[in-house]
Amino acid sequence: MGNTRRIIKRLGKRVVQVSYELEEKVEKQRNGRKLHSNSGTANVNASDSSRKQKRGFTRLPGVWNLPPGKRTRVLLGKKMQPIGVEGGLLGSFSGPLLEMASWHHCSQLGSKLSKFDYPRIPAMEKWILHSINSKWRNWKSNLKAAHYDSSQPLSHHLKHLPERVRRDQWKKLVAFWSSKEGKKLSNINKANRAKQKIRHTLGKKSFARITAEKEAELGRELNRVDLFILSHERKKGKKPVDKAVAEAIGSMNDLAEVYPELCKSDTPLNEDVVSLVLGKEKPGRIRCYGIGPCPKDFRASNSSCHPKEKLRSENGKDEEIHKLKEELKAAKEQLKTTNGDVQELQAQLKKMSNRVEKLSAYCRL
Incomplete structure (x- = not known):
């Protein structure tokens, strides 16, 4: 009997040890997303991202613990939005930035985002700030749903401080939330939310990422009808998520x-199939495009104007500035070597200088 108890005790210790080792191994696989460097830029190995996991707190130790000088490279899609696994990491990484103690110095944002290598352009700055704002609003909404009861006094809520909240x-x-203003705003938001009849099925994955993946798979560009169907069908069975979506897709x-x-990309924004079925686009966003693009990004003619075209326009201005600078340099050389009309050359020089200054000031706007 004594031998049996000793054997059971040893087996129990072994089971605990094995359980602990397995737990540790799973935790490492979950949090230890490997980053592979290439010329000072790190890429994420997405092999472990295909497993379905429960959503928890965003930690991303693989990003935080990158060696000095190594960064995660983020590629952009056609509309200047992050794509790929790395783009998803950047979107997730923007959430913990909200935990910064102070935002008085904007340099803090740049230092935190130095973990990523992405084009420093206005479109990306706008995308990052929109992403942070979205997570901030969602975080407050989740806190209110889980920890706030309007029937309880302020003293009750102060005794029950949620985890991770100061x-x-x-x-x-x-x-x-308890004030008249807060309750009024809450009622307005609830009423607006109740009007939303169309729900997408993308989850955490952005429209830009799913668009890039599907276009690479099909070998063609997707129009807005394709994107709407793709983002509003269930993954299993490829059926619409509900009756309202089914009716919209049918129309x-x-x-x-x-x-x-009316499905082509050069169709005026509010005259394509999606807008005719669902209504005109509202300021600040465009259906099926995600964070970033908005109606004002489209030309006055309503034909599509992607951010890449804006970049090409800006590049054209840079070339014009460079050309003017070369002309200015040549004029200066001519002024030194010629015995002609010095006053006329000086007038030309001043005129060119003014053109360069005006164009440079315009491009900085």
Whole structure:
């Protein structure tokens, strides 16, 4: 009997040890996303990202623990939005930035994002700030749903401080939710939310990422009808997520069959199939495009104007500035060597200088 107990005890210790080792191994696989460097730029190995995992707190130790000088390279899609696994990492990484103690110095944002290698252009700055704002709003919404009860007094909520929330911030947040202004805004938001009849099925993956993946798979560009169907069908069975989506897809397919030209990318924004079925686009966003593009990015003629075209336009201005500078340099040389009309050359020189200054000032706007 004593031998049996000793054997059971040893087996119990062994089971605990094996359990601990397995737990540790799973944790390492979950958090230890490997980053491979290439000429000072790191790329993410996505082999372990295909496994379905429960969503928890965003930690990303593989990004935070990158060696000095190594960065995760992020590629951009046609509309200047992050794509690929690395683009998803950048989107997730923007959430923890909200935990910074102070935003008085914007340099903090740049130092944190130095973990990533991406084009420093206005479109990306806009995308990052929109991403942070979206996560900030979602975080507050989740806190309110999980920890706030409008029937309880302020003192009750202060006794139940949520994890990862500072007491001073929680106090201000609960005070606002309990105020007349906060309740009025909440009712307005609830009413607006109730009007939303169309739900997408992308989850955490952005429109830009799913678009890039599908276009690479099919070998062709997707139009907005393609993107709407792709983002509003269930993964299993490829069926619409609900009745409202099914009716919208049916109407789009009917219109596309009769008027296929309304599905082309050069169709005016509010005259394509998606807008005809769902209504005109509102300021600040465009359906099926995700964070970044908005109606004002389209030309006055309503034909599509991608950010890449803007970049080409800016590059053209840079070339014009360079050309003017070369002319200015040649004029200066001519001024030194010629015995002709010095005053006329000086006038030309001043005129060219003014043109360069005006064009440079315009490009900085």
